[in-house]
Amino acid sequence: MTGQQLKEYCEAEFENIASVLTEIALIVAPTKTQYTTAELAAIATFIHNCYNGIENVLKRISSYSKLEIKDTSTWHKDLLKASLDQGIITNDLYNALSIYLSFRHFFVHAYSFALRWEEMKPLVDDIEDTLKKFKSETYDYIDKLD
Numbered sequence: 001m002t003g004q005q006l007k008e009y010c011e012a013e014f015e016n017i018a019s020v021l022t023e024i025a026l027i028v029a030p031t032k033t034q035y036t037t038a039e040l041a042a043i044a045t046f047i048h049n050c051y052n053g054i055e056n057v058l059k060r061i062s063s064y065s066k067l068e069i070k071d072t073s074t075w076h077k078d079l080l081k082a083s084l085d086q087g088i089i090t091n092d093l094y095n096a097l098s099i100y101l102s103f104r105h106f107f108v109h110a111y112s113f114a115l116r117w118e119e120m121k122p123l124v125d126d127i128e129d130t131l132k133k134f135k136s137e138t139y140d141y142i143d144k145l146d
Helices: 003-027 037-064 075-085 091-109 117-145
Strands: none
Touching (some): 003 037, 003 117, 037 075, 037 091, 075 091
């Protein structure tokens, strides 16, 4: 894989994530304070999708950089930490993404009726800014590889 191919892969992932953000915007209304279980499940799925896209980008960059992440039960956490350690992301972004990783873990293991809007709202409120920072930091890192 070349650096250009890595950029193209990342851009495709960012386009997919942008599509997911569009779907979130179709459900979430600024003045709405209560959502049905089905709406919460959809919103949670979309948050999960965004984080999966982030992981896909980090996995591809890590692979390109020959950074090995072992296939263990903690690989999600290990990937995020290794991305910080390798300078792919900053500490501030690592802290923000750690919250989404925690939500990902909860989402995978919880029932939909356990979802609470008041717990998900901060994630939805911050997701666009977090993704902008992630995109910027990953492209800055990729540009340094060439």
